[in-house]
Amino acid sequence: MTNPPSFTPDPSRRRPSHREVRRTSRGSDDCRPLSGDEDERAPASDSSNGASERQWRISRGDDSRGRPLRQSIVPPDHRSGAAPEDASSPIVRGSDSAGSFPRENAQPRPAAMPPAYAPQARRAPSYRASTQYPDSHDYQGRGASQGVGGPSGSRWQSPRQQPGAAAPRTAESSHLRPGVTQAPRRRPKRSWRSVTAKVLLFFLVVLLAWVSFLLWDANTNLGRTTALSGAPDSPGTTYLLAGSDSRADGAVQDGFEGGERSDSIMLINVAPNGQAVAVSLPRDTLARIPDYGEDKLNASYAYGGSELLVKTVEALTGLTVDHYVQVGMGGVSSLVDAVGGVNLCYDADVDDAYSGLMWTAGCHDVDGKTALAFSRMRYSDPQGDIGRTNRQRQVISQVISQALSPSTLVNPAKTLTVERAGSSAFTVDNKSNVFDVAQLVLALRKASHNQLTGVPPIASLSYITDAGASAVLLQEQTAPAFFNKVRSGTLTPTDLNQIAP
Template identity: 50%
Template sequence: MPAASTPPRSVSARSSGGRGGPARPPDAPPARPARTGTGTAPKPRRRRRGRVVAAVIALLLVLVLAWPVGLLIWANGKMNHVDAVSGELSTPGTTYLLAGTDSRADGVLQGDDTEGSRTDTIMLLTVPRSGRTSLISLPRDTYVDIPGHGPNKLNASFVFGGPPLLVETVEALTGIGVDHYVEIGMGGVAGLVDAVGGVELCLDYVVDDKDSGLVWDEPGCQLADGATALAFARMRKADPLGDIGRTQRQQQVIQAVTGAVADPSIVTKPGEQVRLAEAGLGALTFGNGTNILDLGRLALAFRDATGSGGVRGTPPIANLDYRPGGVGSTVLLDEALAPAFFESVVDGTITPEDADPNG
């Protein structure tokens, strides 16, 4: 009986070109691996190009972030410090004492017999825990009791004992603890005004004052250079409001300089940032413990105080020409109203009407 013929072997799906597809010939070239997904696999060249772009972006980000950090570190090292704040008196919020000083060394006191330095500008910039930020000018001739020296004008405390005694005297007068001391050399301010290309200042009357050197030909606003801005800040005798008018003009100068330095276009000009930082820091001396971040907070506080929600002005005054004897003409604060006024500065309840000398 003849043997049964063996049926042909079926081709399995494993050896075929696909499930149910034709068998792959033994001599066929190796198959390319199948592409997964629906898109096209990226080419190596494109991957390399993407990595390069990513690296460049990362480098730019590092430079953009590192430049401000480096500038802050550099600027912090350029700050000049002096012992000024004792920390013995503490009140809520943060208060900066701003003192504008003239010095014979600056060439500012030409024709003046005053030795050394004196302070013609004394301001308290207070940021309360809540409420209004305020910038209160204390007239330099305010009649005060200077610790260890007796009654005299407020600015005499700076002559007698420098920044520490000025801080102590202001704290005793106002009951407000000073957290940061910032001394502004008026000669340096003139240089900073020139560094920003001048600032716009406004005055509503004509002035030709030989003592300060200010010449204002017509009422209105003018672009002032450093020398003019300095004379504008120092002029007193030709001002109808005397010392009060001068404090208002000093605030105007500082506000104008602050606005010029805060120009957004400077952000894209690293060289300009360094130049202005050098000019600004060269005009400033800081109390112990104050750093560059505190200076930034001060700038923000100044902006708030001079904005629509802030308060600028002076404490209540009883007499602009008080003559107690021995110290000449002084400014006498209103003893009945001043304590409550300074309390409102600390708790942020002060209003623009409270600080209006003509109100």
């Protein structure tokens, strides 16, 4: 028995399985004799035992020589260039040296032909110079026409893939078809710009969430009251800031049992052109109170609360109040303590029993209790109520500066403390909210920066009323020219604080 000739088949070509061989070998073992041409095309066999290159048998005696041990399909010999005699009649060859015989009553059936091993033209895989992957169009074209694996059925490999390199991804772990390998993809490096953008986005989201919480909390803690008159709107936006002398919050305990009054009245107007003005109306200003006649301005609050105070201020100035904000004496003290104290200046020594202020001439850092006494004192001030309005504006300005300082804004704990103190100290009308209070604060800061704060023109500080009381009389009683400039946004610093001797 001779060994079969050695050959190196293409690994992508499939050999016929035993099942296919058995299927073609079923039925009769008879074979038809091959023609002379077919014999010539058959591969040469060893003359010593008659075994073919394509088949061999194991001799079991004389009785086995008439029967082939295994029949093999003789495919068309492409090497010789000859065509098969009949594709519908498969040719089988036995291992007997006597020749081959046709089957009796064999039905023609198509045979499963193995792929030809004839050499085919190969072409190098196409790939781009800048990448290690084959061109997608070239790969798809070869895969569709020549089968998986590129030209001639060979598996494509990256020219950069070297022994010892990382194992390529297989068909089971990738989207490629079985038999196709792919070099590992390089993971893109993260740019420092993308990392920075993500960090900034994170801090922006946190900042927005923090600000939203502060606004919600402040709006929840604000007090509410009915104050607006519903009069027709005037140009611009007008705020009325009133300070109550109520002792209900316990900030001042001096034994006073009278009714609640408004010791501080400030009108803030933002004209259509953006000019912001803060006008302090002296509490003893002579005004006409609706349904009560002429009296001191702060008496309107005692007669009818915030609603009557708003109507009286509108009648005096000709400006419709859009937002009303009220703060008590305890609110002033808590706000000053929340911002960590303020620095106040006064050029005289004071020992006032009514307000409790003990002061040495100069500037001092004070706490909430001292700041409250500083803003209430008037009997020891030569300017009386006019001097007190100046000190009240000083306290307000210092509190706003401290509340909006970077040391407060970058400190979440301090910011929350200031927000809680402010929202608890303020009472607003039913239509206003925390955004309106914030706009009021900004308008006050702008007016102070532009030096547009003060009192309207005053004709007399000691005008005697018909009832025999002393009051502050404005020019022409209502200062119409002054408030016309406020309304139109044409006021100048020289128009403020004009006091007749």
